[in-house]
Amino acid sequence: MDSSVLITFIVLAVILVGLVGFFLVRGRPLSPAETKKRYPETRDEHDLPPGAAEDSAGEASGATATGTLVEPEAPEETAAEPAVETPEPVAGRLARLRARLIKSNNIFGKSLLALLSQDSIDDDVWDEIEETLLMADLGTDPALELVDALKQRVKVEGTTDPQRVRAMLHEELTKLVDPTLDRSLNLQAEGRPAVVMVVGVNGVGKTTTVGKLARVLVAEDKDVVLGAADTFRAAAAEQLTTWGARVGVPTVSSPIEGADPASVAFEAVEKAIEVEADVVMVDTAGRLQNKANLMDELGKVKRVIEKKSEVDEVLLVLDATTGQNGLNQAKVFSEVVNVTGIVLTKLDGTARGGIVVAIQRQLGVPVKLIGLGEGADDLAPFEAEAFVDALLEEN
Template sequence: MLTPELVTLLTDPVLIAILVVALLVVGGAAGIVVTRRRRSALPQADQPAPLETAEPQVGDDAETPRDTPTRTVEDTELPEQAPTVEKPESAQGRLVRLRARLARSQGSLGKGLLALLSRDKLDEEAWEDIETTLITADVGVAPTQELVEKLRTRMRVEGVGAAQARDILREELIALVDPSMDRTLAVTRKDTQPAVVLVVGVNGTGKTTTVGRLARVLVAEDKHVVLGAADTFRAAAADQLQTWGERVGARTVRGPEGGDPASIAFDAVKQGIAEEADVVLIDTAGRLHTKTGLMDELGKVKRVIEKSAEVDEVLLVIDATTGQNGLTQARVFADVINVTGLVLTKLDGTAKGGIVIAVQRELGVPVKLVGLGEGADDLAPFDSEQFVDALLD
């Protein structure tokens, strides 16, 4: 039974508030205890791992830690793709293909001569036409007069007709081209050093392309080749030569634009010696034959190279389309540096194949290589008989 005093206490607002607060505190503590007991009762596998050691699960966001530095495209190292090394065409395959091209492009000279020699009557007018045809084809005045005199004598003495005219013309043209000249390239490695080939010529004759093509010819013969980019005056020359080298696996030694050509040539030879290369090909800057200072620089390049190795070949590159102007260039280069061989480029772009005869007669130096067309393998050793046969085919 509630007494009046107890009722008074139960209805006191202050006391009621104290009781409510006490009940809330006791209930919260009891809930925490229950929760801890439930968590401890869970299986070990179901408990989440601590934050610092947790592994990401499927569906979790993959976020880069904020203390990890970011990398730009420039900082990222991509795997380098090895350049594809080509297998150049063999020399024999080039000769067959180039002879066909030469026959198509030079046929007008041979056809013109055969048409004149096949006339029923070879009078003075006919022989004058023959002389004109030869001179127009850049054979040169002296060689033309020599050839015409031999043709007149043989056809008169032997009494041959049109059928035999071709054979006589072929024999005399071959003799004029002079098959006795040594046309082999000095590209054989010596005991302690590689063969060194220096390539020279005026602007625009195709020296750098010739060096690249010659490298392909030598690589096809299983020779180890090093290229020297000594043309430092033309911005793209070193890049062009390096591209040629990379295509066949040949190293290119180069220097700064506008640098000393003699120094680069010397470094290329040193590299060739270090690698025990078979051949070092040196590309030089094109220079006008009228510029004395530039011409004298060629002599310096050669002298600097010879401090460490002998220069075995000096190849003069001549544009066959320049005709008699090419002869003038050749004379000046021959006076400045000892030219050992000639390279005739763009021979397919002209019917004036007689430049072969004229330049050899002028310098006493053999044509060793000819270039036809724009292809990478459009360079081949010169062959007297095949050249004449191409003219007459």
């Protein structure tokens, strides 16, 4: 073999062996000692704070973008039972919330008294008084009755003394609110739980009202079961369950969204009978009064419940800010499920306290509870005298 060819072959062989060795060494994982020697800024697991580990980028997985180490989460422990709240006593709630009512309804305390206390009250003033009452959602017939009664008394007594005028207005308005109506909840069922259905359109605070009413009943030492029969609104059952859990009240619900609400209501009544509860309250889906099929379904819920037990109360939840539209809702619901009482919510956000009179007059059904705020215990039994006092109180 030619010597030049041999030398060339040897050189190529040396180069090939060198390349193979280079790649073999490069692909071998470095030992900790070699790593520290080659990359002195790199730390291994033993150099990191306890609980931290190296990720694929060579950074501590517990570190933030700024390099601050976030403390690792403690090992998950068995969740403790949530503390059960003690609701505020029911007695005196309306008095406690009176300041809110006074603040929001001074249309009576200021506007009417100012008009009635003028030296001369002519027809124009009486028209203005009537308009003020209509703006307060008193309703046409009640407003005319109140104006006529006040006209007669002011004419006979011939007084414009503010205190006397206020007394006359208080007396006539109290008559319209009607303190003789029975506003107690019918919860005295014999040998079985009392059954309460709660109905109303979406957005009036119906599920929240059921939760708050559960607190009212717990404060009165009653054993309560809740039924989440609003199976169409997302998270309605979860919301009601949370309200119940806060005061130690169980909730019957379906894990299937869109389940038959009548079935859930029936199971809730069964459960209440089984545990010998005092009251079972069934929350129903919000029904639009112009959706006949949905209203029919609400009637079905009531009929199915009645296969197991009589329905003792049907409470219609209305938003006080809806005015005359609330009256239309009340009429339709009453035709479908025979409403026995009204719960008026959001009364603290409106000057339209006259809606109480208008609703009672149209339905012949009393307002039994009013909501005056967002707090868990801001639901109070309606008291006619205290309500009128607050309406006519000046700030």
